[in-house]
Amino acid sequence: MPSPLPDPATLDKRKTQARSWFEKLRDDISAAFEAVEDDLPATAPLGGRAPGRFVRTPWTRVGGPDGGGGVMAMMTGRVFEKVGVHCSTVHGEFAPEFRKDIPGAESDPRFWASGISLIAHPQNPHVPAVHMNTRFVTTTRAWFGGGADLTPVLNRRRTQSDPDTIAFHAAMKAACDAHAKVAPYDKFKAWCDEYFFLKHRNEPRGIGGIFYDYLDTGDWEAEFAFTQAVGRAFLKIYPELMRKNFTTPWNDTEREEQLVRRGRYVEFNLLYDRGTIFGLRTGGNVESILSSMPPVVKWP
């Protein structure tokens, strides 16, 4: 049941609050990830390399009624083989072919959207890859969407009984349960399992997490608090999982397993991911959209 939009001043205030949060979260995550880079012991694999640092690249969106832009923040380091943490705030008009599929866009194609998106591909095959994204979108309606999901790359760790899996699910459950009125954990967990699934291979992308979209319950404050909770939960759990695993040595077989598993990630992103496909079709920032692609991949 869609809620009516608030008055323009309130909506503007919410946009500003959401955007500020996403950018604050980006800064906090960047700092936390750089700290993980710093903390890799010299005795760990790749510990002799220099710690990585994020490089930020602003970009601007242009063309007709479209505007806004964002900042790509990319890092290649000794823990992160490739990680991107991007914020963007854009506005424009949906092309006719998309209007039907987007809530509130059929009567008026104008939209505004702000969000953070993150994909990390670690060097160490014992450290799982991860994805996190949250966003606030307005058309003639307004909603939050997002989620976070974990992709262990070693087959023996891609199980629901793995300690990392259990810890990640627990973190996401806690974020939902603290805002249970707007964030039903079981629903968001099942949505994640359904969304991050490679139909052509009949296999899940990772071990799951949460996924939600069109979150529009009438209680914006609670939805915003939940969105912040997802970000904070991610900010706490993922560096923990990295530190737990980042000193574990790996062998060539494990590296090969990682590179092949990354191929599934590519397949998912280009065949199914709505954000990727939508972004590429609508003239989004190609560098930013495809910055999620793994650094090295094998299809043997």
Next chain:
Amino acid sequence: MPSPLPDPATLDKRKTQARSWFEKLRDDISAAFEAVEDDLPATAPLGGRAPGRFVRTPWTRVGGPDGGGGVMAMMTGRVFEKVGVHCSTVHGEFAPEFRKDIPGAESDPRFWASGISLIAHPQNPHVPAVHMNTRFVTTTRAWFGGGADLTPVLNRRRTQSDPDTIAFHAAMKAACDAHAKVAPYDKFKAWCDEYFFLKHRNEPRGIGGIFYDYLDTGDWEAEFAFTQAVGRAFLKIYPELMRKNFTTPWNDTEREEQLVRRGRYVEFNLLYDRGTIFGLRTGGNVESILSSMPPVVKWP
């Protein structure tokens, strides 16, 4: 203007002739490629390795009214980092969502299709990657489709003035010109440029070649002769281009350029290639369809 199908006995004879040709061509190409592996001088890069040999894996298509199958032939060697030459002959019914888009399938969803498809990813960045595919399809209509296109992986050789580009285009033009009544070269060349184009990057996949589909002029014998000419032209020109380049040493920068360029190949196949997307959506043989993916790829 669609031609009427011939009588069933004639159609059956044509199916058998087409299938036999594709399988004969596969055998000839396999032998030619193994000879290229054998002929790499010991002093060339990777010349100390053992020559590769094709491994054939038959597969069967099952499910409801669907049947048939094929043989995957894959080789990893010292000239070819990964090459697949596949034949398949399948029949079945198109799912309702595809019937509208396929000539002759709206009134009767049954189809039969036989073809050969080939993608080669060479070790040496100086040797261009290549794709070739020809097929004969019947619904309530019948047609040939296919083509061949070349993808040099070094930027400085991705030009229309490169000797390899000129030689490849000349080979395809000769195949068309010998059957000009059914194979207008300019049209098929332009179709190739249009099809193998990465819209999101506004760049061509390679340097082109020819592409054709729904070839149904009323002169089946000429169309079949042209299809054979495309296969023979490929069989002659590509081993020539390999031999011309396969002793050229390469450096790390060139290898990196190759691996990044292969990323564009992956993007094309998963975002745009009709055969790949159609195959994956219709429950085709995943291993066979995705065997076209490059062995190692980088998105830096």
